[in-house]
Amino acid sequence: MKRFRLNRFGAAVLAVALVIGAGFGGPAAAQDGENSSPPAETTIHVVQQGETLFRIAMxxxxxxxxxxxxxxIIDVQVISVGQRLLIPGAQPIAPGAVVYHxxxxxxxxxxxxxxxxxxLDSVVTSNYLTSPDQLYVGQELVLSYGVSGTVLPTPARLHPVEAEDNIYRLALRYGVPLNDLLRYNALSLPAPLFAGQRLWIPGEGEADALVDLPLPFTACTIAPIPAVQGQxxxxHLATTGPATLTGSFMGFPLQIATEDATRHVLLFGVHTFTVAGVYPxxxxxxxxxxxxxxxxLRIRVDDGGYGAEDISLETQQQDLLNTDVTxxxxxxxxxxxxxxTSQRYFDGLMGLPSTGAVTSQFGTRRAYNGGVxxxxxxxxxxxxAPGSSILAPAAGVVVLAESLPVRGNATIIDHGWGVYTGYWHQSEINVTVGDVVSPGQVIGMVGSTxxxxxxxxxxxxxVGGVQVDPMQWVSQSFP
Ligand SMILES: [Zn+2]
Structure with missing residues (x-):
């Protein structure tokens, strides 16, 4: 059986259609548009990294x-990873069809x-599972849809929030445990609601089936899945109440930022020489x-598919390799x-620091003069061209601005939360240590120093003390 291959940013468009069954969307969908007839089949689609509404619709x-x-949805450009979308009129998946998760x-x-x-039999057989209770994040499962013949779980409902609603009142009104309501909607207390927001109201036993995390953890999302070398x-984690988080990945301690005592974020740079595999x-x-x-958690790390090159150096350049200098x-x-730095300056996508063409990508393996x-x-x-502008890709604080023997005129910006960017070989540095820079600000000039x-x-x-591909931050929004 051919394995389903993810692209580098983990978009897994085939893997995410959760068909809940005919009639599921009835009451919710009927509230949505006066002119549309109730759909025969409604699907929930969980938005994956890299997806757009256009792609989901296709x-x-x-x-x-x-x-x-x-x-x-008012602005069709704005959807978020993990968001559950009701897909009216989706083409039903036939029982027995192969789907991916x-x-x-x-x-x-x-x-x-x-x-x-x-x-269970079909999952074990189709995926050659030897330990079916030991799944890992990023694992791709081939599934035969709809072959168990059992009754589908009680459907969930969508509740359009009204001005007087609050999370406690809704839990009472629908007779669902507060924690289930929070977990199902990836919320944490105090969980402010706003009119027009839609909340999923879990059906009987539904919340437990969809999120399987030990309390106080109510939500955990990782992007991208799987992780990739050099990225x-x-x-993102949520807890029901205030909590202090510590942790480790691949044996390294994690720096975890907490934004309001219940929302926790960690960024981890996967070293480009990490061996592809599954890591705790x-x-x-x-x-x-x-x-x-x-x-x-056990998290899959994929090969980054980086190229290799050999660089030949003249005798007079050999001191490039002289460790006394470097x-x-x-x-x-x-x-x-x-x-x-516990303060976060970056927010969302980064810009490019230069309008020049990319002449060498991150991660290419290098040998010198035929070595390893x-x-x-x-x-x-x-x-x-020498003298063309270098722009700050995101906000931050300048922590180094000086001439170095190998890197030439060099600038380092601290963007907070363990994220730093560096700019080497400049002809001119336009900032000094301590400057707070804003996105797009000119910080120096291209050169060959x-x-x-x-x-x-x-x-x-x-990121977190590891060199990573900055171009990922131009296409994936962090944190
Ligand atoms: Zn370079």
Whole structure:
């Protein structure tokens, strides 16, 4: 059986249609548009990284307008990963059809069997599972849809929030536990609601089937899934009440930022030489009363598909490899770019630091003069005329602005939460240490200072003390 291959950013468009069954959308859909007749079949689509409403509409044979109307979406550009969308009039999936599911945090085998109405036997056989109770995040499962013949779970309902609603009143009104309501909608207390918002009201036993996390954890999302060598992953966690989180991934301690005592975010740079495989992440929440709860995840890391190149150096350039020259500078830069500032300056997509063409990508494995491929290109190179502008890609604070022997005129910006960017070989530096820069601000000029063979900008990013591909941050929004 051919395995389903994800693209580098984890978009898994085939994997996410959760058909809940005919009639499910009846009451909810009837409220959505006076003119549309009730759909015969309604599907819930969980938005994946890299998806757009247009792509989702194509996938389900419907239109952007129909999805927007059914979900009260005003700006069709704005959907978020993990959002549940009601897809009216989706083409039904025939029983026995092969569907794909990428395992996410909170998935359990029990949940997957229920959602796809399939059997343990068929899952084990189709996926050659030897330990079906040991799923990992990013695992791709091939499933035979609708073969179990059992009754589908009680459908959930959508509740359009009215001005006088609050989360406690809704839990009482629908007779569902408050925690289930929070978990099902990825909310945490105090959970402010706004008129026009739509809340999922779990049916009987439904909340447990959809999210399988130990309380106080109510939500956990990871992007991208799977993780990729040389890229950043973000993990968003919610807890029912205030909690202090600690954790480790691949054996490294994690720096976890908490935004309002119940929302927690960690960013992790996966080193480009990490061997592809499945790695444990352990997260522990400590409540104010000292109660400890541990969430264990196993996360798949994929090969980044980086190329390789051999660089030949003339004898007079050999001191590039002389560690007496390179090592002290490396130490200085590495220490500076491995810090952690608890204030976050970056917000959303980063801009490009240069309008020049990319002349060398991040991650290419490098050997010198036919040696071993034990180094890699640690940033992205932009070609450009000397003197062309270098722009700050995001807000931050300048923590280094000086001339270095190898990197030439160098600037380092601290963007907060362990995210740093560096700019090497400049002809001119336009900022000084302590400057607060804003996105798009000119911070320097392209040049060829230091060990450089021609004018270019080397743009480098560190996350959690690891060099990662900054171009991911131009297309994926963080945190
Ligand atoms: Zn470079």
């Amino acid at each position: 996938l389900h044979g419907t239109t952007v307008e129909a999805i927007a109307a059914a979900n009260g 990428t395992v996410k945090p909170g998935d359990s085998l029990h949940k997957i069997l229920r959602i796809y109405n399939t059997t 950043t992953i973000s993990v 992440m352990v997260l522990t929440a400590v409540a104010p009363d000292g109660t400890q709860t541990t969430l264990r 090592e002290p500078e490396w130490q200085k830069v590495a220490i500076m770019m491995s810090g952690f 491929l034990n180094t890699f290109h640690s940033g992205v190179d932009f070609g450009g 230091g060990r450089s063979t021609g004018p270019h900008l080397h743009w480098e990013m560190w």
